[in-house]
Amino acid sequence: MKGFIFTRFNPSDDSQPSFEKLLDVFTQLLTYTSGDVSEALQWMTELDKEYQLTSEEYGIGDFIQDLKDKGYIRDNEEEGTISITAKTEQSIRKRALEEIFGKLKKSRIGDHNIRKSGQGDEQNAETRPYLFGDALEQIDMTASIRNAQINHGIETFSMQRDDLEIRETDFKTQTSTVLMIDISHSMILYGEDRITPAKKVAMALSELITTRYPKDTLDIIVFGNDAWQIEIKDLPYLQVGPFHTNTVAGLELAMDILRRRRNPNKQILMITDGKPTCLKQGKQYYKNSFGLDRKILNRTLNLAAQCKKLKIPITTFMVATDPWLQQFVNEFTETNNGKAFFSGTDNLGQFLFHDFESGKRKKL
DSSP states (O other), rough: OOOOOOOOOOGGGGSOHHHHHHHHHHHHHHTTTOOOHHHHHHHHHHHHHHOOOSSSSHHHHHHHHHHHOOOOOOETTTTEEEOOOHHHHHHHHHHHHHHHHHHOOOOOOEEEEEEEEEEEEEEEEEEEEEEEEEEEEEEHHHHHHHHHHHHOOTTTTTOGGGGEEEEEEEEEEEEEEEEEEEESGGGGGOOOOOOHHHHHHHHHHHHHHHHHHHEEEEEEEESSSEEEEGGGGGGGOOOOSSSOOOOHHHHHHHHHHHTSSSSSSSSEEESSOOOOOEEEEEEEEEOOOOOHHHHHHHHHHHHHHHHHTTTOOOOEEEEOOOOHHHHHHHHHHHTTOEEEEOOOTHHHHHHHHHHHHHHSSSSO
């Protein structure tokens, strides 16, 4: 008779605690604690009690000392606190990228290949006959000599214009991206943590662009009652506030940033979990969390239409699957002629990176 036999798991010697394994847990906890080292270490101590992360030879105290010696954390003697360093911030971004998108290596000065033939700077496998005005460095000498031998014989070698073949090249293009992250209070409501996957995706996307597409630009905006720009290094510390959702402020700031980018290829990626519920009128805030307020909705849709005229597509990643939210998202997407994904928290990174990468491979 077939069945299952369950036995106690006995870890092998190579599963003994090591700095790298504990560092992986530590960086994951830092994302959840918004960069709070003390809280992350408290969580590690509790996890160690339950799951025996360390051994008698290497304990949490040894790990903390290694973090200091290796430059991952530092003591702030004046404040009496511990903080992470720039090395740790970069480590968190790299690990987020590996977790979401797999391991990538830094390429040559990278741009997005739009697969359009012309006098670009990356050769492809296609060739064509020589045309007046083609650059000499584009000539495929091997194919041209072969054509000359076939057309004129080997004994009296000569090469004519009709023998020349040109190696096709691909244009590369730059893209300016603004990533908008919703930090309204609803991102942690109802027992679901939506801000942590949003932070992970933002850190992974920033690492992807800086390593694989260094000529691209990425600007990150957070929006609640207001909207403001943050630096990549600020992402691990990002927290949700007691805010409503002022999508209008976020879009206005994103458009202002992209206007200053001298690049025809622009896009907005927006991570949110709900409908717009707030506007700022002078120094006052107009708020309505109950249903879709037409006053707020119309302002939001007007900006979506303006982005369409400016050829700025907006891709919305709705980190919630509530059916009643689809009405707003679908209307917003149709107005901008953009795209929308109802991704949930577990596959947000998969959707965003697929969209970001596939957008660079479109044939123009």
